[in-house]
Amino acid sequence: MELDQRKLQILRAIVDEYILSASPVGSKALSQSGMKWSSATIRNEMADLETLGYLAQPHTSAGRIPSEKAYRLYVDQMMQRAHLSDEESKLLYGYFREHVHGVDAVLRETAKALSEITHYTALVMMPDIGVNRLRHLQLIPLTTGKALAVVVTDAGVSQNTVIDVPEDIGPEELDRISKAITARFHDCRMSTVSSKLVREFGGELSARADFVESLLARLCESQSRDRRMVELSGATNMLEYPEYSDVSKARTFLATVEQKDDMYRMLKKASSMEFTVTIGSENEQEGFQDCSVVTASYRVNGTPVGSFGVIGPTRMDYARVLSILKNVQTNLGTVLQSFLKEE
Amino acid sequence: MELDQRKLQILRAIVDEYILSASPVGSKALSQSGMKWSSATIRNEMADLETLGYLAQPHTSAGRIPSEKAYRLYVDQMMQRAHLSDEESKLLYGYFREHVHGVDAVLRETAKALSEITHYTALVMMPDIGVNRLRHLQLIPLTTGKALAVVVTDAGVSQNTVIDVPEDIGPEELDRISKAITARFHDCRMSTVSSKLVREFGGELSARADFVESLLARLCESQSRDRRMVELSGATNMLEYPEYSDVSKARTFLATVEQKDDMYRMLKKASSMEFTVTIGSENEQEGFQDCSVVTASYRVNGTPVGSFGVIGPTRMDYARVLSILKNVQTNLGTVLQSFLKEE
DNA sequence: TTTTAGCACTCCGTTTCTTCGAGTGCTAAT
DNA sequence: ATTAGCACTCGAAGAAACGGAGTGCTAAAA
Numbered sequence: 222m223e224l225d226q227r228k229l230q231i232l233r234a235i236v237d238e239y240i241l242s243a244s245p246v247g248s249k250a251l252s253q254s255g256m257k258w259s260s261a262t263i264r265n266e267m268a269d270l271e272t273l274g275y276l277a278q279p280h281t282s283a284g285r286i287p288s289e290k291a292y293r294l295y296v297d298q299m300m301q302r303a304h305l306s307d308e309e310s311k312l313l314y315g316y317f318r319e320h321v322h323g324v325d326a327v328l329r330e331t332a333k334a335l336s337e338i339t340h341y342t343a344l345v346m347m348p349d350i351g352v353n354r355l356r357h358l359q360l361i362p363l364t365t366g367k368a369l370a371v372v373v374t375d376a377g378v379s380q381n382t383v384i385d386v387p388e389d390i391g392p393e394e395l396d397r398i399s400k401a402i403t404a405r406f407h408d409c410r411m412s413t414v415s416s417k418l419v420r421e422f423g424g425e426l427s428a429r430a431d432f433v434e435s436l437l438a439r440l441c442e443s444q445s446r447d448r449r450m451v452e453l454s455g456a457t458n459m460l461e462y463p464e465y466s467d468v469s470k471a472r473t474f475l476a477t478v479e480q481k482d483d484m485y486r487m488l489k490k491a492s493s494m495e496f497t498v499t500i501g502s503e504n505e506q507e508g509f510q511d512c513s514v515v516t517a518s519y520r521v522n523g524t525p526v527g528s529f530g531v532i533g534p535t536r537m538d539y540a541r542v543l544s545i546l547k548n549v550q551t552n553l554g555t556v557l558q559s560f561l562k563e564e
Numbered sequence: 565m566e567l568d569q570r571k572l573q574i575l576r577a578i579v580d581e582y583i584l585s586a587s588p589v590g591s592k593a594l595s596q597s598g599m600k601w602s603s604a605t606i607r608n609e610m611a612d613l614e615t616l617g618y619l620a621q622p623h624t625s626a627g628r629i630p631s632e633k634a635y636r637l638y639v640d641q642m643m644q645r646a647h648l649s650d651e652e653s654k655l656l657y658g659y660f661r662e663h664v665h666g667v668d669a670v671l672r673e674t675a676k677a678l679s680e681i682t683h684y685t686a687l688v689m690m691p692d693i694g695v696n697r698l699r700h701l702q703l704i705p706l707t708t709g710k711a712l713a714v715v716v717t718d719a720g721v722s723q724n725t726v727i728d729v730p731e732d733i734g735p736e737e738l739d740r741i742s743k744a745i746t747a748r749f750h751d752c753r754m755s756t757v758s759s760k761l762v763r764e765f766g767g768e769l770s771a772r773a774d775f776v777e778s779l780l781a782r783l784c785e786s787q788s789r790d791r792r793m794v795e796l797s798g799a800t801n802m803l804e805y806p807e808y809s810d811v812s813k814a815r816t817f818l819a820t821v822e823q824k825d826d827m828y829r830m831l832k833k834a835s836s837m838e839f840t841v842t843i844g845s846e847n848e849q850e851g852f853q854d855c856s857v858v859t860a861s862y863r864v865n866g867t868p869v870g871s872f873g874v875i876g877p878t879r880m881d882y883a884r885v886l887s888i889l890k891n892v893q894t895n896l897g898t899v900l901q902s903f904l905k906e907e
Numbered sequence: 908t909t910t911t912a913g914c915a916c917t918c919c920g921t922t923t924c925t926t927c928g929a930g931t932g933c934t935a936a937t
Numbered sequence: 938a939t940t941a942g943c944a945c946t947c948g949a950a951g952a953a954a955c956g957g958a959g960t961g962c963t964a965a966a967a
Contacts, residue, residue, distance in 0.1 A: 247930050259940050264931070282930050282946045323712075323726040361700050361716055369666075369722055371714050373704055379712055379724055383666035457818040460811050468803050468811060475800045590959050602911050607960070625917045625959050 224273075229299065231256070231266050232275055236287045236295045240536045243463050245284030289501040289535065292513070296498050296539050303540040310548060313338060317552045324348065324377045327556055329452050331529060335549060336455025339542055341533035342478060345452045346488035348378050348519075348526040351412035351441075358402050360384075360395040360436075368395055370440060374411065376521045376557065382443040384436055390429070398429060411440075451481045451488065464511060464534045477508025478532065491516040492528035496543065501535045513537050517546040519553045529553075567616075572642065574599070574609050575618055579630045579638045583879045586806050588627030632844040632878065635856070639841050639882050646883040653891060656681060660895045667691065667720045670899055672795050674872060678892060679798025682885055684876035685821060688795045689831035691721050691862075691869040694755035694784075701745050703738040703779075705729075711738055713783060717754065719864045719900065725786040727779055733772070741772060754783075794824045794831065807854060807877045820851025821875065834859040835871035839886065844878045856880050860889040862896045872896075 224232070234256060238246045248267060252260040267285050270276045275294065276285040287295070305313075316334035317327070328345045335343035353374035361369040368386045373379045386395065456478050465471040478484065483506055491497045499514045509532070516530030529549070531542050567575070577599060578589045591607040599606060610628050613619045618637065619628040630638070648656075659677035660670070671688045678686035696717035704712040706726070713725045729738065799821050808814040821827065826849055834840045842857045852875070859873030872892070874885050 245930090249930070260930095261940050261942095262938085265939090268932080278931090280947065282928095282948075284930065323724075326726075356706070357704050359702050359704050359714070361702050361714060361722075363699070363716060363720055367720075369714070369716055371702070371704060371712070371724070373706060373712055377706055377710075379704075381666075381714070381722055381724065457815055457822070460815045460818075466811050468809050468814065471811060471814065472800055472803045475803075479800070588959090592959070603959095604911050604913095605909085608910090611961080621960090623918065624961095625919075625957095627959065 224270075224275075227258070228266055228270060231263055232270055232287075232291060233295065233299045235267075235276065235285060236291060236299075239287055240538055243534075243536060245279055245286050247284035250284070287536070289503070292500045292535060292539075296500070300540045303538070303544045305544050305548060309338065309545075313545070313548055314552060317556050323379075324557065325379075327553070328527075328529075331549060331553060332452040332454035335529065335531055335545070336458060339531050339533070339545055340455075340458050340461065341531045341537060341542070342456050342458055343454045343529070343531050344478075344484055344488060345454075345529040346485060346492065346527040347450045347452065348376055348521065349489065349492070350374060350378055350380055352410060352524055352526055353378060353521070354408045354410055355403070355406045356408075358399055358406075360386075360399045362386075362392045362395055370436065372411070372440060375408070376526060380440075380443070382440055384439050387432055390432065394429075398433065402433065451484045453478060453481070453484070459533070462534050464536075470511075473508045474512070477506050480506075487514070488516060488528045488530065491530065492518045492525050494518060494528075496546065497530075498539065498543075511535060513539070515539065515542050515546060517550045519550060519557065521557050567613075567618075570601070571609055571613060574606055575613055575630070575634060576638065576642050578610075578619065578628060579634060579642075582630055583881055586877075586879060588622055588629050590627035593627070630879070632846070635843045635878060635882075639843070643883045646881070646887045648887050648891060652681065652888075656888070656891055657895060660899050666722075667900065668722075670896070671870075671872075674892060674896060675795040675797035678872065678874055678888070679801060682874050682876070682888055683798075683801050683804065684874045684880060684885070685799050685801055686797045686872070686874050687821075687827055687831060688797075688872040689828060689835065689870040690793045690795065691719055691864065692832065692835070693717055693721055693723055695753060695867055695869055696721060696864070697751045697753055698746070698749045699751075701742055701749075703727075703729075703742045705735045705738055713779065715754070715783060718751070719869060723783075723786070725783055727782050730775055733775065737772075741776065745776065794827045796821060796824070796827070802876070805877050807879075813854075816851045817855070820849050823849075830857070831859065831871045831873065834873065835861045835868050837861060837871075839889065840873075841882065841886075854878060856882070858882065858885050858889060860893045862893055862900065864900050 231251070234251055234254075235246045238251070238254075248260040248264040252258060252263050256263060258266075267276060270291075271278065271285065275288055275291040277288050278285055313334060316330050325347065328347060332343045332345040335345070350372070353376045355372065356375050357371075357373040359371045359373075361371065363369055363383065366386055366388055368384055370382045370384050371379060372382075390398075456475055459465050459474055460471055465474060487506070494516075495518060497514075497516045499516075501513060502510050504510065504512065504514060511534065512532050513535045514530055514532050515537075516528050518525045518528040520526060529546075531537075531546065533542070574594070577594055577597075581589045581594070581597075591603040591610060594606050595601060595603040601609075610619060613634075614621065614628065618631055618634040620631050621628055656677060659673050668690065671690060675686045675688040678688070693715070696719045698715065699718050700714075700716040702714045702716075704714065706712055709729055709731055711727055711729045713727050715723045715725075733741075799818055802808050802817055803814055808817060830849070837859075838861060840857075840859045842859075844856060845853050847853065847855065847857060854877065855875050856878045857873055857875050858880075859871050861868045861871040863869060872889075874880075874889065876885070
């Protein structure tokens with residue numbers, strides 16, 4: 222089952238070539254472009270690689286294309302990290318210098334940067350507010366019976382939610398409750414700010430325990446409801462590739478990528494890993510069976526709070542994409558940190 | 565230049581048929597389906613209609629397709645408003661019953677409803693905050709030097725902006741300034757809350773005049789910057805139609821529709837009109853030369869604050885779309901009003 | 908004068924057939 | 938173990954043939 226040096230070399234050449242051209246690679250073409258063996262030898266090796274499951278033939282008299290197994294091997298062992306040109310890193314850096322109006326804006330900009338530079342489709346998950354610490358909560362009266370709850374965390378992320386308020390709580394009391402909650406739960410993780418803690422606490426809060434309880438429940442719930450938790454960019458980039466010259470394929474892809482719930486779940490799952498590469502049928506999503514997803518996580522104060530990634534055809538340029546993700550990860554870390562000068 | 569009754573009737577039949585089938589309509593097919601004239605007569609009339617510019621022929625031996633001029637006539641004079649089935653109005657009504665967590669959510673839901681029911685692409689403009697009246701402004705400290713400004717208007721719309729704060733203003737003072745501004749400018753139109761008014765006002769505000777001024781400037785500026793002002797839904801619906809079976813056409817369409825700035829401008833312009841129908845080349849956008857855009861405005865307290873619309877191929881079912889928009893306009897009006905019980 | 912039947916003609920979309928060439932597997936020579 | 942040579946395969950692309958829906962025009966019918 223071990224592949225000897227020559228097989229590896231040939232396989233790598235095939236993958237590299239196929240990533241570039243998207244058309245089956247033949248033995249002759251290979252031997253002419255810098256391979257030191259004759260086409261016949263390569264042909265024999267290709268036959269072997271096919272029986273081993275690394276290559277496939279669209280039809281009898283065509284060249285070979287890499288299988289998912291080949292891509293997996295390529296990603297895990299064979300590829301050498303691409304080197305971004307100075308120009309590219311500068312370009313990338315530029316995206317992060319421009320818009321610094323809050324975490325959300327930066328992440329949106331990140332998605333745009335990723336999709337524009339890779340020419341694939343980019344997804345960025347908004348940070349998971351649960352792991353962050355509460356810095357400020359403010360209730361703003363809207364109408365009788367309704368108020369806007371604004372939560373700000375130490376990561377500089379904010380979240381708005383409309384909540385119901387008992388009629389007998391006036392603006393002044395809302396303000397006092399805001400201050401009380403802020404004081405009590407300052408620097409607690411959002412996920413631990415549960416209703417249990419409320420009862421322990423005396424004063425104004427316990428008098429309004431029911432309200433505060435429902436308020437906190439509402440805050441947690443609203444996070445998962447909010448469909449804006451994923452920023453998508455460059456979905457139409459995929460239409461450039463011959464894989465999607467068929468409109469119906471393009472349609473299924475676009476439909477899948479717009480299922481923000483699924484995308485969020487996917488990224489969330491990936492956020493515990495520094496990097497992930499998911500190839501073709503390894504993907505859970507129906508619509509990504511012919512795609513690969515590459516993700517990277519980002520952290521704030523050392524805690525991973527989210528992830529971002531790129532989706533492309535299985536023959537995507539993994540080396541390049543990974544380099545770009547790594548670069549973005551660094552940039553993003555720096556920028557997000559800059560929102561936290563106080564720490 | 566006047567079209568007699570028969571010409572009108574024939575033209576209408578052609579438009580109706582072409583909207584359904586998307587393929588050129590021939591004289592024979594027409595005369596067989598309920599027309600009381602022979603194919604020859606119809607043929608002559610069609611030739612006339614062509615010289616008058618209402619019809620076009622893709623090639624010599626094909627049927628006729630309506631020109632933009634024909635659609636214009638159709639929309640302005642000939643079409644009869646479609647009647648939504650009870651089922652459909654109920655379905656539509658359902659969208660508005662479900663999500664009532666704030667104005668933004670409702671409008672997002674509106675976009676989804678529109679695209680799903682029409683099978684075209686829907687756009688909804690978030691309400692223009694400028695014409696609304698300030699109800700509450702709250703500054704929330706983020707880090708030293710930065711704060712989050714949350715603006716709430718009488719329409720229940722909120723807007724978050726990260727602003728810079730001089731280092732010597734502490735959390736308590738931010739709170740006091742918030743209250744002072746809220747008190748001073750309560751019920752003023754956002755667009756009139758300009759820096760000029762600030763100077764007139766004494767007390768805490770004038771002491772921090774520079775800060776308040778820059779704050780207000782920042783708020784105005786940020787509205788136009790914010791790219792989330794347009795909610796898009798069902799962009800991929802267009803790929804269902806034969807007009808977009810060509811991937812490159814699909815690409816240009818999708819690219820255009822994702823230019824949120826342009827879309828916002830388009831809707832903004834349309835928001836002063838109850839309804840608009842823009843056919844083919846009447847559109848300013850490059851990518852909409854083969855599309856039609858139908859919009860309706862929505863109002864809060866009688867003031868038009870935004871608009872929403874549907875984009876489809878020029879042969880879209882105008883009658884149906886207009887009925888749906890009218891229905892949605894009513895529903896939306898009711899729901900938005902319900903956020904304003906106080907008035 | 909208006910409408911309609913009839914007819915020759917056009918031209919697109921489809922299908923069928925042919926050709927071309929890149930690629931293969933196998934065998935025999937190196 | 939490697940490679941040159943050869944017969945074979947099969948899809949992609951082009952060419953030719955066909956069918957049919959539709960037209961414009963003319964002449965007869967209303």
